[in-house]
Amino acid sequence: MSKTNKKNIGVPTIGVFDSGFGGLTVLRALLKQMPHARYAFLGDTARLPYGSKSRRTIAKYAAESAQFLVHEQGTEYLVIACNTASALALDAIQEAVPVPVLGVIEPGAQAARAASKTGDVLVIATDATVQSHAYSNACRVLGLHGIERACPLLVPLVEEGWIADSPGHSVTAEVTSQVIRIYLDQLQADAKAENLHPDTLVLGCTHYPLLRPLIEKVLIQSGPSGIRVIDSAEATAAEAARLFTLQNNPQRCHPERSRFSGGAKDLLLTEAESDFIPNIRCFATDSVEKFERLGSRFLGCPTGPVELVDLGG
Amino acid sequence: MSKTNKKNIGVPTIGVFDSGFGGLTVLRALLKQMPHARYAFLGDTARLPYGSKSRRTIAKYAAESAQFLVHEQGTEYLVIACNTASALALDAIQEAVPVPVLGVIEPGAQAARAASKTGDVLVIATDATVQSHAYSNACRVLGLHGIERACPLLVPLVEEGWIADSPGHSVTAEVTSQVIRIYLDQLQADAKAENLHPDTLVLGCTHYPLLRPLIEKVLIQSGPSGIRVIDSAEATAAEAARLFTLQNNPQRCHPERSRFSGGAKDLLLTEAESDFIPNIRCFATDSVEKFERLGSRFLGCPTGPVELVDLGG
Structure with a gap:
């Protein structure tokens, strides 16, 4: 190389x-x-x-x-x-x-601003990233409202390779989809509790682009949310x-x-x-x-x- | 304290x-x-x-x-x-x-020897523990045959607290049960391929005792395996x-x-x-x-x- x-x-x-x-x-x-x-x-x-x-x-x-x-x-x-x-x-x-x-934070927030019409943005990331509130702070500077959630299971799921939604791997990919579903449901419930209407989801961890197909599938299965996925990478x-x-x-x-x-x-x-x-x-x-x-x-x-x-x- | x-x-x-x-x-x-x-x-x-x-x-x-x-x-x-x-x-x-x-390795292997009648022992642990073959080596010294598998998702599942099989937490505990089921099925398939008949499962990671109730439930659901769980701790x-x-x-x-x-x-x-x-x-x-x-x-x-x-x- x-x-x-x-x-x-x-x-x-x-x-x-x-x-x-x-x-x-x-x-x-x-x-x-x-x-x-x-x-x-x-x-x-x-x-x-x-x-x-x-x-x-x-x-x-x-x-x-x-x-x-x-x-x-x-x-x-x-x-x-x-x-x-x-x-x-x-x-x-x-x-x-x-x-x-x-x-990677500011470019991710900038891309969310370009994509979002409601100004309400969901962010998934690691524990430390969420605890730092770096994304919600970067969103606030740009006039957006960021709703963050730590998803510590997603990195090990990617590293296990439980991400391929193909016939031979459907059982493991279904576990990953279910984990994504639980995290996104909790995030949507947080947004609803604050009367927010998110239309954008920022992947705030460099492992998550490999989950993008499964995440987009879960979003479609959850109904017509119209949520657009932003990849910080x-x-x-x-x-x-x-x-x-x-x-x-x-x-x-x-x-x-x-x-x-x-x-x-x-x-x-x-x-x-x-x-x-x-x-x-x-x-x-x-x-x-x-x-x-x-x-x-x-x-x-x-x-x-x-x-x-x-x-x- | x-x-x-x-x-x-x-x-x-x-x-x-x-x-x-x-x-x-x-x-x-x-x-x-x-x-x-x-x-x-x-x-x-x-x-x-x-x-x-x-x-x-x-x-x-x-x-x-x-x-x-x-x-x-x-x-x-x-x-x-x-x-x-x-x-x-x-x-x-x-x-x-x-x-x-x-x-913790030798005491775990000793307890497996005391429990096992077939002499075939399943071991679940982290990547590095499995790659070291420390458990299968300790088993061999005691006249047992150890079949090891790395289960890297179990530690983060325990740390997320997705372990309580109670009404409010049944969705997350079901994810953990499904992950345990996938790992144990793969381990049993490995044992079958080698014509082994395991009757003991060693929890080769200090996080796993918190999963013991779910592991025992999955073992019962999988049929009358008669597999006994050994806790290294x-x-x-x-x-x-x-x-x-x-x-x-x-x-x-x-x-x-x-x-x-x-x-x-x-x-x-x-x-x-x-x-x-x-x-x-x-x-x-x-x-x-x-x-x-x-x-x-x-x-x-x-x-x-x-x-x-x-x-x-």
Whole structure:
């Protein structure tokens, strides 16, 4: 996966960070937007999950991970592909490294604003993300009302692979659908109790894009809710590409963020490049085997060999 | 919870260690066997779950935790109330501290040998415990055949509290029952493929005792399997009490392990002590709030205030 190609010379290296490998769904979305960029992905797997840890601990781990990507891998731009770290440690990361940092919360909230007509938005995420109220705060700034709920069973269900709604897997996918149904029913009951009328559901965890087909099916089965699903991973990749373009338009961008010589449009694939191999290096702090085994499910193609790094702890 | 009483003077302090708070089910079983001992419980919550980490990382974390309990809390005996650490790090812990160390794997296997007539034993546990084959190895030494399966969804289901089979909670308990059914069906199919006839099921994770009623119900619903459930937590507490008694019988124990002045019988409650308050200090490396909130569910009584400790990392 680390083969270079003619377009890689002079293009930026984008660092993508997650506590695990769920953030590979963000890398997958970034590859669609900017396939010709170089990518260094770090999963801090020795210390996952961040979702159940305190703000102080998450900030320390995330800052160390960001420093590895910037100082040791030379990344010039950082995407925090982890809702928990974006919610609890974005400031700490920005203080720890001298490059632009983009989290997943704000792009997700922005996409919800673009999609919602009622202004009432449901958010599902991990415990720590919900406890931080990062999504409801980001919604409030944009004039939306966010109703959040922690769904701690969804990550292990994705990692068990109980997500394929195909004949051989219908029993396990039915369990996952039932779990989704219970969580969404509780969320809708919360909304009803506050007399809100949500029309948008934000997937506030990087594991959840793999559940999108089941979630959309459950929403349809529950009746004509008209609820639209927003994927923070896609919203973040689109925002990253937009910033690249902005950064190369001196009239529209902040001078200290103009670090790149090419905009996102220079990173797109041409029609002649159907045999294109993305330029990705993956690093993990532990569980290289599990990362390689499960990572391709999230990335949508093989991760290639994953390199073990030691960040202490 | 740290009130002393007249019997506490001169009694040993038993250290109980887990990566999280699931090991409180072992402490609960120890309290039944030896209510008058002093206990120091450490949950290494900043670095949980151990179940998805490598042997090297688990050994490092477990040794640091054991050293805290022995060197800083003065515990004279150590119970590793964590299947993953018992499976992957018992040697490392024994090397790291100068006190007797008891894990949960061997007592669980011993109890299975006492219960099984066919000699074929089913084991459910975390990923790392199963990958270590610690239970099947312990079974083999005792002349049993162990058939293991990782059940990574069961811990989060317990932590979500989807375990109460009462009217208000029947929908969530049904999800948990269905997950148990899928895992046990797969395990029974594995046994059938090897022409084995299991009659015993070992709960190889300290969270699982809370699922015991649902597991036994699923086993009954599946037909007359006659499968008996073995709880490693109870088996370990019984073995700890037996070792205490042995250690005070110079004819039967190793001299270097005779550290205590009283046997387990001196640690039992008398009938006059119905208002007894156990002597427990709980420590966690993170998530004190979550520990206090969920811990009582595992311990069967309030944990009292949990003290935060920093082991680095």
